[in-house]
Amino acid sequence: MQKSLTIARLVGPVLAAIGVGMLANQATYREMATQFLGGLPFIYFSGVLALVAGLYILNVHHAWTPDWRSAVTAIGWVLTCVGAFRIIAPQFANFIASAIIANAGFFTGLGIVLIALGGFITFKGYVA
Amino acid sequence: MERSHFLAKLIGPVCIVGGLGMLLNTTTYRAMFERALHDHMLIYLSGVIALTIGLAIVILHNDWKWHWPVIITAFGWLAVLGGTVRMLAPQLVETYALSLLGTPNFFIIDGGIAVLLGVLLSYFGYFDPPQLSEAAHRRSSPRRRK
Numbered sequence: 001m002q003k004s005l006t007i008a009r010l011v012g013p014v015l016a017a018i019g020v021g022m023l024a025n026q027a028t029y030r031e032m033a034t035q036f037l038g039g040l041p042f043i044y045f046s047g048v049l050a051l052v053a054g055l056y057i058l059n060v061h062h063a064w065t066p067d068w069r070s071a072v073t074a075i076g077w078v079l080t081c082v083g084a085f086r087i088i089a090p091q092f093a094n095f096i097a098s099a100i101i102a103n104a105g106f107f108t109g110l111g112i113v114l115i116a117l118g119g120f121i122t123f124k125g126y127v128a
Numbered sequence: 129m130e131r132s133h134f135l136a137k138l139i140g141p142v143c144i145v146g147g148l149g150m151l152l153n154t155t156t157y158r159a160m161f162e163r164a165l166h167d168h169m170l171i172y173l174s175g176v177i178a179l180t181i182g183l184a185i186v187i188l189h190n191d192w193k194w195h196w197p198v199i200i201t202a203f204g205w206l207a208v209l210g211g212t213v214r215m216l217a218p219q220l221v222e223t224y225a226l227s228l229l230g231t232p233n234f235f236i237i238d239g240g241i242a243v244l245l246g247v248l249l250s251y252f253g254y255f256d257p258p259q260l261s262e263a264a265h266r267r268s269s270p271r272r273r274k
Contacts, residue, residue, distance in 0.1 A: 040156065041164035044149075045174065051142055059137050084141075088149045091156045 003061050004069045008125030011057075011075060016118030022111030033101050040090045047086025047093070054079030068124045071117065131189050132197035136253025139203060143246030150239030157235055165225050168218040175214025182207025196252050199245070 022029050036042050057076030063069045086093045100106055150157050164170050185204030191197045214221050228234055 039163065040160040041167065041170055044160055044164075045170070048142065048146070049177075051145060052138060055138050055141055059134060084145045087145045089153060089156075090149075090160060091153070 008121045012122030019111045019114030022107045026107045043090040047083045050079045051083030136249040140250030143242045147239040147242030150235040154235045171218040175211045178207045179211025
């Protein structure tokens with residue numbers, strides 16, 4: 001339980017902050033994402049960091065209990081899979097992400113999801 | 129020993145995935161590395177991260193006894209050295225690494241070594257073969273008593 005709380009206290013605020021940034025600064029985020037996707041080294045580099053973070057979470061916390069802790073495990077798996085994909089095939093990651101960010105409502109939708117998920121995990125980590 | 133297993137579980141899969149990327153995507157990797165090596169800021173940033181990770185490994189795990197965790201210690205020291213050089217002289221890294229990239233089979237050799245190293249570390253980290261662990265423990269125990 002202590003490990004779940006520690007990870008939740010780290011991951012929750014980060015997700016919520018990214019979500020708020022996406023909603024409040026959509027134009028900047030779109031431009032930033034376009035620049036990020038224009039350089040394969042950045043995709044590769046972010047893939048290494050995501051894979052290390054995902055593996056870390058999965059190795060210290062691999063619980064599929066029927067409560068909020070499963071969300072932390074799910075985040076670990078998402079980071080691991082996304083990181084591995086970015087490292088193995090950065091050009092495909094670029095192709096897919098470019099198509100996704102072309103969608104006008106992408107940052108609004110993802111921002112809301114991240115605020116909800118980050119807020120929930122932060123609440124469980126700090127308050128509940 | 130517990131730390132060795134934990135670090136092997138982290139480093140092993142990263143080496144496998146990175147190595148597979150080099151073997152399966154040689155053309156993209158060559159273009160990506162050539163572009164990255166012309167960006168001194170990116171070299172510097174990767175140096176900061178490599179030095180931080182390397183120092184964390186070396187501080188937590190500086191085991192030079194002759195058994196499998198020595199791979200992790202060597203990995204940590206290589207990260208410290210690599211990170212330091214990247215931060216101190218990114219232009220030297222650019223010149224040296226670009227000449228390495230000029231070698232025709234660079235990614236095949238480098239990718240092959242990374243996959244082998246990753247498989248080895250993942251095997252020790254995730255499957256923890258008991259005979260090897262016991263043998264390593266027996267070898268290291270008498271020295272500790274001295």
